Amino acid sequence: xxREPLLIKQPLLTPYQSLYFAWLxxxxxAGGSVESLASTLVDxxxxxxxxxxxxxxxxxxxxxxxxxxxxxxxxLGKTIEAGLVISQRWAERRRRILIIVPANLxxxxxxxxxxxxxxxxxxxxxxxxxxxxxxxxxxxxxSQLGPVICSYQFAKAKANDIKNIQxxxxxxxxxxxxxxxxxxxxxxxxxxxxxxxxxxxxxxxxATPLQNSLLELYGLVSxxxxxxxxxxxxxxxxxxxxxxxxxxxxxxxRLAPVCKRTLRKEVQPYVSYTARKAIVEEFTPSSEEQxxxxxxxxxxxxPRTR
Numbered sequence: 618x619x620r621e622p623l624l625i626k627q628p629l630l631t632p633y634q635s636l637y638f639a640w641l642x643x644x645x646x647a648g649g650s651v652e653s654l655a656s657t658l659v660d661x662x663x664x665x666x667x668x669x670x671x672x673x674x675x676x677x678x679x680x681x682x683x684x685x686x687x688x689x690x691x692x693l694g695k696t697i698e699a700g701l702v703i704s705q706r707w708a709e710r711r712r713r714i715l716i717i718v719p720a721n722l723x724x725x726x727x728x729x730x731x732x733x734x735x736x737x738x739x740x741x742x743x744x745x746x747x748x749x750x751x752x753x754x755x756x757x758x759x760s761q762l763g764p765v766i767c768s769y770q771f772a773k774a775k776a777n778d779i780k781n782i783q784x785x786x787x788x789x790x791x792x793x794x795x796x797x798x799x800x801x802x803x804x805x806x807x808x809x810x811x812x813x814x815x816x817x818x819x820x821x822x823x824a825t826p827l828q829n830s831l832l833e834l835y836g837l838v839s840x841x842x843x844x845x846x847x848x849x850x851x852x853x854x855x856x857x858x859x860x861x862x863x864x865x866x867x868x869x870x871r872l873a874p875v876c877k878r879t880l881r882k883e884v885q886p887y888v889s890y891t892a893r894k895a896i897v898e899e900f901t902p903s904s905e906e907q908x909x910x911x912x913x914x915x916x917x918x919x920p921r922t923r
Contacts, residue, residue, distance in 0.1 A: 663733045665701075666888055668879045669694050673701035675877045676820055684819030684841035686792070688878040691824045693888075696729055699788050699820055703764055704734045706818075711785035715758065717809070718790040720768035726790070727766055738764040742771055758782055769794060773805045776812040784816045792821035795840050796833035799849050810840055826876065831857050834872070841875055 668689070676685045676698070687695050703714055716738070718726055723740050730736040739745075739760055749757040758765055758778050772779060789795065789809075798806035813819065819841055827833055835852045838845045846852045856868050881890070902910065 662735070663697060663700075665697065666694065666884065668884050669698050669701065672698040672877050672879070673705070676702045677705055683817050684787075684821065684875070686821045686823065686826060686837055686841070686876040688823055688826045688876055690879065690881050692890075693879055693881065693884065695822045695824070696726070696790070697733070699790070699822055700730060700734050700736075702820055703730065703786065703788065704736060706786045707736060707764070712764075713759075713782060713785045714764035714788075715772075715779065715782075715784055715786070716764055716766045716788045716790070717769055717772045718766060719794075720770065722790060723766050723768060730764065736763060738766050741765050741767045746771075746775070756781060769805055769809070772812070773808045776808050779809075780812045780815070784813075784818075786818045786820065787813055787816050788820045788822065789840075790822045792837060792840070793823040793825050793828070793833075795821070796823075796826070796828075796836040798836045798840055799832065806836070806840070813840075826878070831868075834868075838872070838875060845871060845875060 672687050672689065672695075676687065687698050689695050689698070699716075703716070706712070706714060716726055723742075727738050727740055730738045739762060741757060746757045749755070756778050758775070759782060767775075795803075795806045795809070797803045798810050801807070821837060821840060823837070826837055832849075832852070835846055835849065856864055881888075
């Protein structure tokens, strides 16, 4: 009688692999929970303040919203808040992330993500875009190596490329540039709104969501979701024409699910600011200084020659 071969069952995973997958599953916990954000907080190389963690949780806890506006006052760390959200999405393996910023802030964003969140972002501009196009037929915005950073002008120029990617998160810094999107003259804002219409998770960062008109709030919110306020005429009728107090209360209620704003006075108990005093001094320039000022002014006014 022939014996059957003895089968020795080997474990599917080594202890090391088991630990790794346990770690990975933990990081992929439901987004927006304190537990899932905890690993991101541990990994970050920055001293966080409570309002920053609160803002990041607000952004991650909006499953029914297509995005949020983080509108803390200047100096309260909106970049850190966005970095937490970006880092969390990255940890969840949702890595199609686009960051649109003013051109002069691209390197600063790249450095902040690298130093504080250990994320190696990629700045995309004309030179790097064309280099990728020469090497491959792949959309240059398609990257699993790190978040993509580009300027507003470049995003407008490559709107079709942006439109063709299913982004997991799009961050717009200095987003008040988009607040007049309802005006036909704001070509960049209208182009980006159309290109990002399919994106289900956006984060708009601005310290000045409202400056001159309530319609600016309408513009910013419409960049996230047109359904929040409806059409422009309806918004005007409800909030800008009547101007009743109860309508402003309604406006606050409508904004609450999509807009998070922290003021400096609210964080003073745990954030120490340098005490600054304005001192006015009278200054009378000498004749030599006046002469130099005139020469510089003449130089700047000179006709340009090719």
